[in-house]
Amino acid sequence: MATPSVEDYMKAIYRASQEAGQVSTQDIALQLAVSQPAVSKMLRRLVQMNLVEHTPYQGIELTEAGRKMAIEIVRHHRLLERYLVEALGYGWEQVHEEAERLEHHISEEFEQRIDLLMGHPQTCPHGDPIPTLEGQIAATVQTTLAQQKPGDFVIQRVSDRDAALLCYLKEQGLLPGTALKLEEREPFGGAFVVQVASKTVRIAPGAAAQIFVSETSGQ
Ligand SMILES: [Zn+2]
Ligand SMILES: [Zn+2]
Missing domain, CATH: 1.10.10.10 (Winged helix-like DNA-binding domain superfamily/Winged helix DNA-binding domain)
Structure with missing residues (x-):
């Protein structure tokens, strides 16, 4: 780098x-x-x-000025990721790197046109919140699947830093917005066994630590 x-x-x-x-x-x-x-x-x-x-x-x-600057770049980054996936057909495992490069170079007008074209999206493809033009940003979910006991959850976001992990999650259908049921943790630090769309998936602890979830109240 x-x-x-x-x-x-x-x-x-x-x-x-x-x-x-x-x-x-x-x-x-x-x-x-x-x-x-x-x-x-x-x-x-x-x-x-x-x-x-x-x-x-x-x-x-x-500082306040520093926060404003950081949030502006985060907004560029996450809008660009969305644009690259939806308009240009990139895989969701490819866009983080590309957005890291582009985020420093787009104008405010370019940013606003992407936002409009994408229909003012709330999150990037990995589920991270996109700040508003005014710099408001929703709280980022920090609780991981690896911290949970059996129950019902929704995937809120996943770490965008590991392309191999993103490919794996996509194959398994573990995308933001997906509901899953955590059935059990295999003994001795083993896999997290989950049900996703009536399919059983065993998720390694290292992957579970990069999937951020919120609990759904039982229906
Ligand atoms: Zn990213
Ligand atoms: Zn992202």
């Missing part, structure tokens, strides 16, 4: 704060695959630009 840009940093900080609350230099270094000194150097620049506040032992926080 090329040296991450200011926008890449802003998105990485935003993402880490969604997942973990408090964000450290190490989180960002891991996410962007750069050294911690490189992150520290960039953070000083971002503080000067008034995009980030960095207090030792308190972690890294986005």
Whole structure:
């Protein structure tokens, strides 16, 4: 990967704060695959630009201006993914990488035309919420299938970072919006056994940890 840009940093900080609350230099270094000194150097620049506040032992926080910038890129990214799948026929396992490149280059007009063409979508193909033009964004579901006991669930979103996982999930019909019944966990840390559309699927723990679900109240 090329040296991450200011926008890449802003998105990485935003993402880490969604997942973990408090964000450290190490989180960002891991996410962007750069050294911690490189992150520290960039953070000083971002503080000067008034995009980030960095207090030792308190972690890294986005300022209001920083949050706005990050959300704008997230909106580009998720709208682009939608466009690539629905209008250009890309596979859902291909679009994250492509959107990572394109998100920095589209104009506001291009963004609005995609939004209109796609009918103002609420989520990207992986189920992540698309921020509104005004910067409002729905809460991202953080509970995974791997954390659940038997019951009824709906897949809300899946991790978009692993193309092999996305291919597997598609084959098994495990897409956002799909209802599933978790029947049991096989003993000794084994597979999660689920019913999807009257088919039994055994999901490995590593995959279950990347499927985010919400519980459905029994009917
Ligand atoms: Zn993505
Ligand atoms: Zn996505």
